[in-house]
Amino acid sequence: MEIKKVGVLGAGIMGAGIAQVSVQAGYSVVLIDVVPEIANKARKTLNKAWAKALEKGKVSAENVADYNARLICGTDINEFRDVDIVIEAIVENIDFKKKVHKQLGELCKAETILATNTSALSITEIAAATNRSDKVLGMHFFNPVPVMKLVEVIPGVVTTDDTAQTVIQLAEKMGKEPVLAKESPGFIVNRILVPYMNEAANVFYEGIASAEEIDKAMKLGAGMPMGPLALADMVGIDIVLAVCEFFYKEFADSKYRPSLAFRQKVRAGHLGKKTGKGFYNYM
Numbered sequence: 001m002e003i004k005k006v007g008v009l010g011a012g013i014m015g016a017g018i019a020q021v022s023v024q025a026g027y028s029v030v031l032i033d034v035v036p037e038i039a040n041k042a043r044k045t046l047n048k049a050w051a052k053a054l055e056k057g058k059v060s061a062e063n064v065a066d067y068n069a070r071l072i073c074g075t076d077i078n079e080f081r082d083v084d085i086v087i088e089a090i091v092e093n094i095d096f097k098k099k100v101h102k103q104l105g106e107l108c109k110a111e112t113i114l115a116t117n118t119s120a121l122s123i124t125e126i127a128a129a130t131n132r133s134d135k136v137l138g139m140h141f142f143n144p145v146p147v148m149k150l151v152e153v154i155p156g157v158v159t160t161d162d163t164a165q166t167v168i169q170l171a172e173k174m175g176k177e178p179v180l181a182k183e184s185p186g187f188i189v190n191r192i193l194v195p196y197m198n199e200a201a202n203v204f205y206e207g208i209a210s211a212e213e214i215d216k217a218m219k220l221g222a223g224m225p226m227g228p229l230a231l232a233d234m235v236g237i238d239i240v241l242a243v244c245e246f247f248y249k250e251f252a253d254s255k256y257r258p259s260l261a262f263r264q265k266v267r268a269g270h271l272g273k274k275t276g277k278g279f280y281n282y283m
């Protein structure tokens with residue numbers, strides 16, 4: 001199937017970025033959020049990015065006018081009636097995701113693909129809540145979406161190859177590098193990255209080294225662009241802890257046991273950059 005019109009549900013950090021790369025790739029885009037202010041803010045955020053690109057001579061004023069003409073931002077989910085794919089980027093909660101995908105299945109065309117940007121949840125469980133589980137899959141972008149090249153494409157147990165291939169081509173047209181991963185908690189990147197941050201937090205908790213020393217060691221000794229504890233602060237320690245807890249439960253394996261350092265930080269409200277304090281002080 002050829003994708004011409006893209007729907008994005010949830011206009012937060014990820015949804016706005018996905019809408020941006022979709023518009024820039026030449027698609028007509030409908031971006032919907034339940035909160036009107038968030039939908040309006042997304043258009044402003046995108047226009048700020050395009051104004052910068054215009055200043056740098058990367059796009060023309062005509063390009064920006066064309067992007068805006070192909071972008072609808074609003075709150076009415078019925079706008080998705082004629083889209084070819086919906087990329088869902090609402091909160092990471094399985095019950096909310098199942099509910100909206102069921103609703104999307106009922107209102108979209110029979111051919112419409114339903115993709116979820118979930119970071120770790122079961123694609124098959126979300127798909128089973130819809131009337132089209134063969135056309136549901138994971139399309140996992142990375143933050144910030146306009147910058148990060150990777151998209152993980154995750155078919156569920158009954159997703160057809162045709163659906164996966166259509167989404168791989170879509171990701172390529174957006175200028176991304178897709179990788180195919182089988183359904184499993186955390187897929188590829190988070191499955192490896194989250195336990196890595198967790199082990200760094202254990203090293204910190206055991207008093208083996210300070211946060212600065214741990215991050216310096218991993219940057220200079222392992223060639224990491226950013227240290228694991230600075231990364232946990234950037235992602236949000238509450239989010240990292242939630243993913244650790246999910247892995248621990250799903251795999252029932254002690255190697256995923258969340259670090260006590262994460263628990264202490266979360267209990268203290270030190271969630272990282274967003275609260276001004278985490279492993280580092282940002283205030």
Ligand SMILES: NC(=O)c1ccc[n+]([C@@H]2O[C@H](COP(=O)([O-])OP(=O)(O)OC[C@H]3O[C@@H](n4cnc5c(N)ncnc54)[C@H](O)[C@@H]3O)[C@@H](O)[C@H]2O)c1
Nearest residue numbers: 010011012013014033034038089090091092117118119143
């Ligand atoms: N932030 C990241 O670094 C990152 C990276 C990869 C994947 N993800 C995943 O992307 C998804 C979104 O994350 P985010 O960081 O953009 O969250 P966010 O909180 O910034 O945005 C979520 C948006 O969804 C909206 N929303 C909630 N329920 C809705 C509904 N029923 N209909 C329409 N809109 C609704 C909220 O109003 C909010 O604006 C999550 O599944 C998350 O796990 C996040």
